[in-house]
Amino acid sequence: MTEKERTEFKKFAAEEIAALETEIPRLAELVKPVAPDNAIGRISRMDNIVNQSVAEAQLSKARVRLARLREAVKRADDDEEFGLCMDCGEPIPMARLKAMPETGYCVDCAE
């Protein structure tokens, strides 16, 4: 991975991390249970339960993604081999690294 690519990846990751750091508290707020004495009807209560489970799924995905991005940034800083396939040593395409920052393998070797 060239310096330029490393910088590009780190910039991408930093932006995504910042977005997730905004998104996670927002989702966490949605996941909070609504107090039963809140005067909402049965239908909207059911709506609310559906929305809550959607938010919960998004929240756990966002947390995993955030952890993986942070880990990848650390590796981009510390590991000379970052961005190279751990199996064949070929560079992992940037698009793949961005989509799956946790990956250590190129598409061929991951299969």
Ligand SMILES: [Zn+2]
């Ligand atoms: Zn490979």
